Amino acid sequence: MTTPETGDLRITNVTKRFGEFTAVDDLTLTVPQGAFFALLGASGCGKTTTLRMVAGLEEPTTGEIRLGDRDITRLRPYQRPVNTVFQSYALFPHLDVFENVAFGLRRRKQREVKGQVDQMLDLVQLGGFGKRRPAELSGGQQQRVALARALINHPQVLLLDEPLGALDLKLRRQMQIELKRIQTEVGITFVHVTHDQEEAMTMADTVAVMNAGKIEQLGRPAEIYEYPATAFVANFLGQSNLLAGEAAGQQGSDVLVGAYEQRFAVPAARSRTQRGPVFLGVRPEKLALVAAGAAVPAGHQSVAGVVTDSSYVGVSTQYLVRTGWGTELAVFAPNGGDAAQLAVGSEVTAHWNPQHAFLLERAPGEGDQTTPLLDSPDTVVGVGS
């Protein structure tokens, strides 16, 4: 907004070690200017360290970070056109809301502080709160002060470190929408670190799934969800039924897979590998159940099993189906209003459209990976929408 040059954030071969521990391992990443980019991963995966290196709060052990044409790898935090919304908000307790928001402007000797601060407080819907102390605000209000305090500087990149982590579910939803609105409005690059897959998917236009200091997959949320690159991603982003099998190469447009004495086919375009040990993956909501012996739609593939658990969650019914070899598959049947409930103990056939399956590489010796414990409903709502 302030600088006309293109401001892509480029992280190149960055490694960060803390003693023996490698937090970020040879990471290379480009965040285009104006993107809403999410770094998604479990705690300890290196996502916060990555963010802190962009902010200048940690120095990379090796590698380079560029913002547009500028090498910012070794710049001090206060020399970077980058601002952070901290997980703890880190509001200054001795300053009121107005002075918290004005802090960055005053440090850069900007004029017309008052007008800018008032405008920014309006943007985050905190007009009239200027005289309050941070301690007098609710969590959601503090969060918005933290956002205003960072945004008012018109940084080239805004870094958000789990900014919604401390809020309750309802407020979090509200702030997700709010953040997305503000990002569209101001057009600043947002890099958002979160462990909440739903938050990443609903807000970001690009998601990078991190694991053990590396990026497992990067892409649009739908791309990643529909065609995960690794077993980790398949299970971290939503739920998956992963069956261990052996791929036997391509035939026509399909890759043939043998698993548990059955043969399956997966479109080659949805296969990460063509030969050797593989996972055959199907999302629970892509599986459908029919009573054993009933007709399966043409072209579908199937496994037989017994319903071992069924829980009705309103929008869907979640089943566990035990296959002949003992693995329990998760199946989410949408509540269309016409499907009969299947009782526990029913013999069923679980079937799927091969176009919805995917094939991933598997380390030899790894067995089936499923999510035998049905997850909390909020996960399900997120992936279903």
Next chain:
Amino acid sequence: MSLLTGVGARPVGAPGSDKAERRDRRRWLPYLLLLPGAAWLFLFFVVPTIQLGATSLYDPSGSVTAGYAMTWEFSNYPDAIAYAWPQILRSFSYAAIATVIGIVIGYPLAYAIAQKAGRWKNLLLVCVVAPMFTSFLVRTLAWKTILSDNGWLVGFLRDIGLLGDDGRLLATPAAVILGLTYNFLPFLVLPLYASLERLDYRLIEAAGDLYASPTRTFFKVTLPLSMPGLVAGTLLFFIPAVGDYINAALLGNTNTNMVGNVVNSAFLSRQEPPQGAALSFLLMAIILAIVFAYVRRSGTDEVV
């Protein structure tokens, strides 16, 4: 004021309780708990203070053997000022200089222990307090030895030319100020440490993220947030330093006497208790005025 916190005895009555007796007891309990301390203060602070106030108004022409007559001699005060104003001024200037030096030494020390020392924190704290394990007098006598004309320090300073061939350290104002700084430093460092230890390092990171250089961060974030500790520490340092006479007596000469030395001699050698009492009261009044002005200015009531 944070130092002289009174006990806010707020009786808590259980609403709607019919056990009136128990409620009564509960109401009296805070006062009961207050009693030993209050009695102690009354006997050993209030009574002597009144006695001292009375003494300051006695007829100065009396003597210890003949006794003193109460003549409401308010002129004792101007007389005392006329007699001891150089020492009064010296007391405040020495104590002020010592406090400034104390802050210069003590603030970085407290900051380092609180924020940077890691697992050495407790050991360093013990080091700060360790001198207190020996008596005030012994510590000051030790400085007398260190600073003495035949000591290695003076010899070394003479050798490198920082001190003239007949230059000395002992019996100079510098020695007195150094002694004051040394003796009261822990009282400054400990409250400062307590408030810097609570300082959230993430706030310093946030200030850096918001374009504040380390220097700006210090003045805009670290210093204001450590203000309660700094105010408490400087008061704990300054007040006893103003009234101190041991450092001046052991490390100074007759030209470095402080008001404490005059009070001491008025009571113990010159036999002029009314003058000593008047000086004590003056000292108390000036200190109270300074403390109020200081606490007001630094606005700690708001921060604490």
